[in-house]
Amino acid sequence: DAGVIQSPRHEVTEMGQEVTLRCKPISGHNSLFWYRQTMMRGLELLIYFNNNVPIDDSGMPEDRFSAKMPNASFSTLKIQPSEPRDSAVYFCASSPAQTSYNEQFFGPGTRLTVL
Amino acid sequence: AQSVTQPDIHITVSEGASLELRCNYSYGATPYLFWYVQSPGQGLQLLLKYFSGDTLVQGIKGFEAEFKRSQSSFNLRKPSVHWSDAAEYFCAVGGLRDYKLSFGAGTTVTVRA
Numbered sequence: 001d002a003g004v005i006q007s008p009r010h011e012v013t014e015m016g017q018e019v020t021l022r023c024k025p026i027s028g029h030n031s032l033f034w035y036r037q038t039m040m041r042g043l044e045l046l047i048y049f050n051n052n053v054p055i056d057d058s059g060m061p062e063d064r065f066s067a068k069m070p071n072a073s074f075s076t077l078k079i080q081p082s083e084p085r086d087s088a089v090y091f092c093a094s095s096p097a098q099t100s101y102n103e104q105f106f107g108p109g110t111r112l113t114v115l
Numbered sequence: 116a117q118s119v120t121q122p123d124i125h126i127t128v129s130e131g132a133s134l135e136l137r138c139n140y141s142y143g144a145t146p147y148l149f150w151y152v153q154s155p156g157q158g159l160q161l162l163l164k165y166f167s168g169d170t171l172v173q174g175i176k177g178f179e180a181e182f183k184r185s186q187s188s189f190n191l192r193k194p195s196v197h198w199s200d201a202a203e204y205f206c207a208v209g210g211l212r213d214y215k216l217s218f219g220a221g222t223t224v225t226v227r228a
Contacts, residue, residue, distance in 0.1 A: 004158070031214065042218060042219075042220045042221065043205065043218040043221075045215060045216075048214055048215070050214070055214070056214075056215075091158055091159070093158075093159075095214075098214055099209075099210075099211055099212055099213065099214055101147060101166065101209075101211060103149075103161045103164065104159075104161075104216065105161075106151075106158035106159040106160070107158050108156075108157055108158045109157075109158055
């Protein structure tokens with residue numbers, strides 16, 4: 001299995017531009033998580049999908065952030081417009097179950113730099 | 116509310132020496148506890164997990180952790196570290212009907228020759 005796949009691995013953009021991060025979860029996993037990691041705030045859960053449906057988006061920082069999961073094998077996290085304070089590493093993780101009983105498998109992350 | 120505290124931000128250890136990373140948690144029900152490792156530029160990888168049963172759990176890469184309910188702790192140990200163990204380590208807590216994991220701030224481990 002290839003594991004969780006994220007693209008791009010690195011993204012550098014200018015303030016005000018739209019950024020789209022992509023994630024392909026592990027086949028058969030029905031839960032998907034988007035996290036943001038920064039030095040100041042550590043690892044934060046942004047949004048959680050179960051069976052392609054957003055269950056909890058309370059961690060999404062503001063309306064500039066949106067996430068979709070059109071099918072079981074693909075999810076996007078979009079920031080529009082981007083701001084320098086959005087610079088962080090964004091991780092996607094998937095899990096075979098709806099509870100934390102099972103492991104969350106993390107992708108390699110996308111390092112986003114907003115100038 | 117659930118939370119995890121990792122008191123040590125950074126630990127330096129000599130290769131071959133033992134390592135112990137501390138983790139204290141707060142959770143209102145029976146906790147599920149995890150240790151993840153993050154190598155530079157990589158995602159998080161699960162080292163071990165505890166749900167129930169034997170309070171000493173074995174994980175990958177020679178790591179083990181001990182659950183102590185009375186102390187609300189889940190400390191990670193390795194008897195003899197290798198240079199490849201240099202990484203950041205995260206403790207996390209969740210629960211049976213709780214999809215969320217709460218992560219600690221992490222402990223960075225540096226291994227000196």
